[in-house]
Amino acid sequence: MGFFNVIKNEVKAAVGYQQNFTALLEAKDISRALNYMQDRSGFAEKALLEYKVENHEVMKRQDKAVYDKKGNFLRWQKRWKIPIPYQSFINEIALVFLYGRPVKWTQRSKGTDYAFEQYIKLLEHLRFNANVREAKRVAGAEGTSAMLFHVFRNKEGKPDVLLNVLSKQNGDDIYLIKDQYKRMTAFAWGYYLNESGNRSIYHVDIYKDDTVYYCKRVSVGWEVKAIPNVIGKIPVILFEQELEHEGTQPMIHRVESMESTDADVNDRFANPAMVATAEVLNSLPKAEEEAKLFILKNGGKIEYLTWDQASQSKANEYERLDKHILSKSFTPNIDFDNMKSLGNLSAKAIRKVMLLAVIKAEKRKETHDNYMNRTGNLLRAILGNVLDYQHKAEYEALQLGHEFQEPFGEDVSDILADISKQYNDGAMSRQTYVEMSYLIKDAKTEIERLKQEDLEAIAKQQELNKIDVFGGGE
Template identity: 70%
Template sequence: MGIIQTITNELKAAIGYQQSFDELLTAGDVTRAVAMLNSRSEAASRNLLDYEVGSHKVMEREDRAVYDKQGNFLRWSKRNKIPIPYQKYINEISLVFLYGRPVKWAQLSKSTDDAFSTYIELMRQVRFDSSVRQAKRAAGAEGCAAILYHVYRDENNTPQLLLNVLSKKNNDDIYTLKDQYGRLKAFAWGYYLTEQGNRTIHHIDVYTANTIYLCKRGNIGWEVQTMLNPIGKIPVLLFEQETEHADVQPMIEREENMESVDADVNDRFANPAMVATAEILNSLPKSEEEAKLFILKNGGDVRYLTWDQASESKKNQFERLDKHILSKSFTPNIDFDNMKSLGNLSAKAIRKVMLLAFIKAERHKENHDGYMNRHASLMKAILGNVLDYRHKAMYEALELGHEFQEPFGDDVSEMLADLSKQYNDGALSLESYVEKSYLVKDSKSEMERIKTEQAERLAQQMELNKMDVFGEAE
């Protein structure tokens, strides 16, 4: 953008000239356009301070100055700083119970097998299951993350799709613009690139349903490249939530401070100290000597001064804090001893033991059901409008459903017994039986093999019947 356009934009702003979001971007006034968006970076940065152990508040404890009786400085006494990564533990458990196993997709429409197969294969190629876990982990830590669906042409001029997970930890700035109903109207991604001359340049890419604005900070103002959005939708899956540790953060800080202070006390008093009266005839043995003989005069005494353990109330508070931090964040206490006791339990029994995590997962599904629906809509638009536009009608006809899977799997033996009973009672078709069996990986191919075997058995039976008519059968 030239200096004349910059001056024009400043004059319009000075006289209160009202311009829409698109008009500001078209005019190259990116700074004011982005100011209309909701920046998620500041909140994400604050949340990351609580999430990363190196920036916990307990790390701000300063060493204690030691002075003599006259007030002269002697030395610095080291103070312990013990951060506890509760936040990461809580976040990872939440992630595992929601996306520990990939989302299971189902085809709800008929005569769209090719479209569904292409959809599943594209999901595998772009590693969607990995990307969605990364995005959920980032959202649980920062409060906001996004998956950007980037379409481009490779060296063979073939359209391709790339999924890019955006988060503050990866130095991405996320901006959003929504209407009064919470619908996303614009999305912006801010980042920095090192270009020629070792210069770091600020970029902001703005996406609307119809247009993509590639904005680059220049020497004077912004340079804006405008292009048509080929997908026809804002190519972003936005993950928004309260951080997983938000409700228990004060308790975590309290326990970290108690642990650090307790470590200081242990350093000062936990090791036993020798107390001796002056009536010892020989000197105390040095640390490298093996001799432990003390010659005492009448009334002499040698003993060790030991520090009693911490009070019962302090111990109880540690236990209460740990219990409340986990239970109030809906996080089960999963350690080696607890997991060892689950060895012979069924899936239903494990679900009862891990009930807190399942409750949290069900709460998350209220939003993540919508996220998966939006993902399916975006993928169909990308396939129909960009990657395979010749078969656009086929993808538009495709209807998809999804199901979140249990992290520990289902009780397959019980499920198979139930399926067999329903099939034998005539309440379930053979095709449905095959589709629901956990032993079958490809139900379509399995049905073809079953039909082939049935036809072979029928042909053999007809041949035996024919031989029996002519008296040739045994």
């Protein structure tokens, strides 16, 4: 059957028959369907050449051949290859300032407490905080990553979901189609699986709002299994951005080249060397002697050959390059000495010191706000359509909010003082006060305790009112 599909598709292509993307999928012409999609693999592979230190340009330096005066080969002289992982450092700093602390989710609707509680439990079940950091790290290194939500039945036969972060460095190919409004209309995940005979077979899972196509490349054409998409949405959160070290690669290469060349020079000249006149050569002490005596005669002379270290201009270049690499990638220079000098600065003061990273994080929030909104909508659909269908209406009514938290926390003591003043002035309810207090982990439970204490206090007061001033009952 696959052979006839291939022949039919080739004939249609030969006569210029134009099929749209869906028609190609229905015809099981997956190869041409993938040609309709944007393939992000090429850009990711190129980005990884810059990100992984083993692929840096400086690693291509070859050892130098040494010849004698007659041109005969003597030996190979080692030439150092010193890559510097600026890219990963820049990427990790950017990650910490955006997702260093978990995204804070809030409930904005009323009467949806159960749905919100299940939503938070689902985030914990999916290890969302760890996975979103991994997805952001990959996007900063490769330019594109994706969080794919896969629904299935677990061992107990119950519906379940897992979260998989897709990246080129893990062997994943990402394909997608967007319309003119930049909305994703189709997504595909390509990967290899080892099957019978230890053969590596290429698979592609293609997701649309209404259908999921599981495709496997065979000797002739593709095997395709189409099933309804029970979620009702493309179960993917796509992360797209420019590389975190964008624009700094030439400067990084220059620093690596200088470091490697300096290492070669150090090997050749940094060790002490002795210069002696011919009259001294015959009276040199033996190497194994602990106390060495040099006997000089007939005007003999001994001195050490010293090396004038790197010029100031080279030192200045190192400093300028390091400064430009970090500043132009909006990365603060965070090391032990700099952090030690911060002392007991407040969170606001640290924010000012780390302003470059804050600026970059605020820029990233322009897109990641949308990613978190889509995450909320997608997980509500998974809960309502797959995991907990009987409460679908409540999940649809659930309105979510999210907030990116500061990586170094906030000046909570000042905040608590402010809200305490507002509460004491009557400008804030007790429930809001409890919800905003950083000392209270479970605001709902705390409010119930306070209500119970109020009821007990009222009951106690009523009991006291039954007793008159003479100690007798009514």
